[in-house]
Amino acid sequence: MERQTVIPLRERNIILIGFMGAGKTTIGQLVAKKLYRDFIDVDAEIERRHGMTIPEMFAQKGEAYFRQVERELIVDLCTNTRLKILSLGGGAYLQEDVRRACLAHGIVFFLDLSWEHWKEERLPLIVDSRPVLKNKTLEEVEQLFFQRQSAYALHHSRVIINELEAEQAADQIVQSIKWTWDVYEPNR
Numbered sequence: 001m002e003r004q005t006v007i008p009l010r011e012r013n014i015i016l017i018g019f020m021g022a023g024k025t026t027i028g029q030l031v032a033k034k035l036y037r038d039f040i041d042v043d044a045e046i047e048r049r050h051g052m053t054i055p056e057m058f059a060q061k062g063e064a065y066f067r068q069v070e071r072e073l074i075v076d077l078c079t080n081t082r083l084k085i086l087s088l089g090g091g092a093y094l095q096e097d098v099r100r101a102c103l104a105h106g107i108v109f110f111l112d113l114s115w116e117h118w119k120e121e122r123l124p125l126i127v128d129s130r131p132v133l134k135n136k137t138l139e140e141v142e143q144l145f146f147q148r149q150s151a152y153a154l155h156h157s158r159v160i161i162n163e164l165e166a167e168q169a170a171d172q173i174v175q176s177i178k179w180t181w182d183v184y185e186p187n188r
């Protein structure tokens with residue numbers, strides 16, 4: 001049987017999940033700075049490794065190819081790295097292998113935002129840069145938003161970010177993670 005090493009909580013990657021535009025990239029960067037850790041944005045890492053933007057990859061290689069690349073990278077990062085802050089793309093966590101790797105090896109924070117807040121405040125900021133939103137009606141996007149919630153429900157911790165600025169959300173995550181470390185690993 002394969003031996004599984006248990007990673008101490010303090011060394012586990014902190015992984016941010018949630019719908020596109022929730023703030024995973026922005027907040028992940030801030031959390032990394034506050035904890036003096038390296039930050040990896042999975043989308044940016046894919047763009048760097050493949051020499052193309054995510055919209056270009058969707059257009060030239062198709063979504064299925066992007067999903068495979070995304071899955072393999074996340075499973076690799078979860079299995080082979082520690083002490084990182086990882087921000088996932090909003091669709092990554094729909095893949096079971098991704099969920100399993102994140103939950104087994106990392107500490108998963110769900111950035112939770114209501115549909116109303118998202119529609120009013122975030123949609124205008126991201127509508128032109130996310131290929132998944134292309135050619136969809138608002139009703140279709142709303143359906144996608146709610147379809148994805150059952151996957152995001154599988155997390156270790158949740159931050160409701162409706163009224164929070166990115167700095168405040170990052171502070172909450174840092175506070176919560178430090179509390180967890182102190183309670184479960186007080187002598188490390």
Ligand SMILES: Nc1ncnc2c1ncn2[C@@H]1O[C@H](COP(=O)(O)OP(=O)(O)O)[C@@H](O)[C@H]1O
Nearest residue numbers: 019020021022023024025026027125164165166
């Ligand atoms: N807490 C926040 N309040 C207001 N705007 C935010 C907040 N977090 C992120 N944003 C803005 O929302 C947009 C999407 O943020 P981003 O970090 O790229 O989200 P994601 O990585 O989840 O898609 C950006 O324009 C960013 O500046």
Ligand SMILES: O=C(O)C1=C[C@@H](OP(=O)(O)O)[C@@H](O)[C@H](O)C1
Nearest residue numbers: 019020021089090091130131132
């Ligand atoms: O939700 C999705 O399917 C996607 C979200 C994007 O990341 P963000 O969640 O950081 O916007 C990016 O991975 C890609 O455009 C697909």
Ligand SMILES: [Mg+2]
Nearest residue numbers: 024025043089
């Ligand atoms: Mg992002």
